[in-house]
Amino acid sequence: MDALNLPLTSLRIGLIYNPLGGLARKHRHVISTILAELPKVSEWQISTGEDFDSAVNALIQTKIEWLIIIGGDGTIQGIFTRIFSRLPSNRWPFISIIPGGTTNMTAFDLGIHEKPNQILERLRQHLNQMTNNLTLKTINKAVMRIEQTGQPALYGMFFGLGLIARGVKFSRSRIKQIGITGNIFTSIIVLRSLIGTFWGRPHPAWAPVHIMPPQTTEANEPQPYLLIMISTLDRILMGIRPYWGQEKAPLHMTFIKQHCIRFWLAILRITLNQGQLLKKEHGYLSYNTESLELLLDDEYIVDGELFYAASHQGPLRISAKEKVKFLIL
Incomplete structure (x- = not known):
C-alpha cells in the first residue's frame, strides 16, 4: 500500500451517490446534510x-480526476462499466469508495468498514x-472485464455462477425489503442457496450450472457445477478468501462440481481459509490466471447484478488487464 499527495486546490473532484443502497438508506438524512x-x-x-449514464457523461465532460462513489457493489459495477468502456485507462480517475449498498464486498476488501x-x-x-x-493511502487493484460477442463489455470485481447467481435472485425477495444489509444479508443468501440445493425439493431455481470446464482433460461436453467464483478481490463476504491457487495472476477462481465429495466439510474449510486442503479429484478446483473463457447458457452475476450468457454468441471472455488506483478515505 502506497500513499498519494493530492493537491486539493486544483484537483477536480466528483461524487456519485446512490441513495437507494441499503446502508445509504439507513443514513440518508445525515449523508444529505454532509453532502450539502x-x-x-x-x-x-x-x-x-439513465441517471448512471447522465452522471458518467457529466464527469467525463468535466474531466473529473478524483471520483468518490457512495454505493454498494452493484453501483460500483454500473459506474465502472460506463466509465471504463468510454475512457482509455490512462484517463481513468482516482476512485474512492464509501460503502452505501446492501452488499459492499469491494469496499470491505479495501479495508473500508466505517x-x-x-x-x-x-x-x-x-x-x-x-x-x-x-495525503491518502492508495491501493492498485485489477478490474475484471467480462465480454461476449454481441454484448457490451462489463467491468467489475466479482463474478459468480450457480448457487451464487441463484442466491442473488432470492435476495430480491422480502429479505432485501426488510432492510438487512452487510454480512448478515449475504450470509442469509448463501445459507438459503445451500438449503435449497441439498435439502429442498429439486427445482430449476437451485439447479447447477453447466459449463465447458477450463483446465481439464475430461470429455468435451458441459459439466455440472454447484458454484463458480471468479474475482480480483482478495476477500469476499465475511472476510473469507475462497481461493487457494498459488499462481501469480490477478483473477482468482474457484470451481465446485455438482457431485463433489464431503461438501459440507469443504465449505467449512473454505470458510476457515483452508481451501488448500481440498483436492481437484474430489470436485474442487482453484487457481489464478490472467484470463479465461466459459461457454454456457445461464444467468451469472457481476457484483450482485444479474446477466445472461447464451452459448450461441460464443464464450464469455473474462480478463483483468487494467488496474484502478483506489484512494482510501
Missing part, C-alpha cells in the same frame, strides 16, 4: 440507468481545511 456542506465537489445522485456518514464527515473536514494538500 462539501466544497468544490461536483455531485450527482443516481437511482436509474459507516458512510463517518467517512463523509472526515472528507468534509479534509476539504474544509486550510491546507492545500491531502
Whole structure:
C-alpha cells in the first residue's frame, strides 16, 4: 500500500451517490446534510440507468480526476462499466469508495468498514481545511472485464455462477425489503442457496450450472457445477478468501462440481481459509490466471447484478488487464 499527495486546490473532484443502497438508506438524512456542506465537489445522485449514464457523461465532460462513489457493489459495477468502456485507462480517475449498498464486498476488501456518514464527515473536514494538500493511502487493484460477442463489455470485481447467481435472485425477495444489509444479508443468501440445493425439493431455481470446464482433460461436453467464483478481490463476504491457487495472476477462481465429495466439510474449510486442503479429484478446483473463457447458457452475476450468457454468441471472455488506483478515505 502506497500513499498519494493530492493537491486539493486544483484537483477536480466528483461524487456519485446512490441513495437507494441499503446502508445509504439507513443514513440518508445525515449523508444529505454532509453532502450539502462539501466544497468544490461536483455531485450527482443516481437511482436509474439513465441517471448512471447522465452522471458518467457529466464527469467525463468535466474531466473529473478524483471520483468518490457512495454505493454498494452493484453501483460500483454500473459506474465502472460506463466509465471504463468510454475512457482509455490512462484517463481513468482516482476512485474512492464509501460503502452505501446492501452488499459492499469491494469496499470491505479495501479495508473500508466505517459507516458512510463517518467517512463523509472526515472528507468534509479534509476539504474544509486550510491546507492545500491531502495525503491518502492508495491501493492498485485489477478490474475484471467480462465480454461476449454481441454484448457490451462489463467491468467489475466479482463474478459468480450457480448457487451464487441463484442466491442473488432470492435476495430480491422480502429479505432485501426488510432492510438487512452487510454480512448478515449475504450470509442469509448463501445459507438459503445451500438449503435449497441439498435439502429442498429439486427445482430449476437451485439447479447447477453447466459449463465447458477450463483446465481439464475430461470429455468435451458441459459439466455440472454447484458454484463458480471468479474475482480480483482478495476477500469476499465475511472476510473469507475462497481461493487457494498459488499462481501469480490477478483473477482468482474457484470451481465446485455438482457431485463433489464431503461438501459440507469443504465449505467449512473454505470458510476457515483452508481451501488448500481440498483436492481437484474430489470436485474442487482453484487457481489464478490472467484470463479465461466459459461457454454456457445461464444467468451469472457481476457484483450482485444479474446477466445472461447464451452459448450461441460464443464464450464469455473474462480478463483483468487494467488496474484502478483506489484512494482510501
